[in-house]
Amino acid sequence: MAGLHFVGISGSLRRQSTNTGLLRAAQKALPEGATMEIVDLSDIPFFNSDNPDKPASVQRVFAQLAKADALVFACPEYNYSIAPALKNIIDWASREPNNALLAGKAAAIVGAGGGMGTSRAQYHLRQVCVYIDVHPLNKPEFFANAFAGGFDANGDLTDPQLQKMLADQMAALARWATQLKA
Template structure:
């Protein structure tokens, strides 16, 4: 079984990016599964707190999920043409100290959704230097920018758009095949 850890960079209940991951989980090819990793409860990184108290539970859980996974799929929102702070903070926490080892050589792909036309292209591009620094194995063959998300998801964050569903299915199939 191929296990992909999917992490959404949004804390919003009806998040488009979390909805995109849920949709991906429902269309995984046979022999593959997508497990959700949540950034909920990850505190702001503070080296003093880490030295005094060690790794917070929410971070330890994400690290364990990453270690056990065969690949990593980030579903990123875009804030001010970049990576949302809460998402970068969670990955920084995960990669702190020995945590960085779990990223090394791990196949990774990035997708994202936003209500604007360009659908997170700049946030996705901003992730690559970070993921390169962590020593991941980037999967560049597929690209999935979901723009105009309000027309494609319902008010609870479920992906309804058939064309996007098709593109997402082809994306996850390609990523799983590459792994």
């Protein structure tokens, strides 16, 4: 597991997002030897294939993705589906030659939202992963109710049981990424 580098991508642009809070908690819960950086999507323009230019913000994220051994998607649920910011960066990255920034990488999916967490959006994201050739971890899954008291006012995860589940998922992701790289 030593030397693994994860890149966390939150589909939420809110400063106090519980989904981005899950990524911060995941950073603290990584197995020994793994690191993770969180991508900032706040300045990423909408993908438009009529414009071949890649703005500096997109190039910055591409550089982060290029270094990733695995991805951690924090997947909010908007209208039963994937948040636009998350889908947008996937669309940008998937257009690189040979899908080199995404193809073959291991991924974990986490999410915090209403009633069922973000289960519907996560299943949609898994469908997208098939096309972009990203290999999501099947188990353990991670769904959290953002409104059940497990997060503080800043969106940070405070529930010990959820923290343990997240740590277990990060350990499983490290094993999965190592297996895929072999």
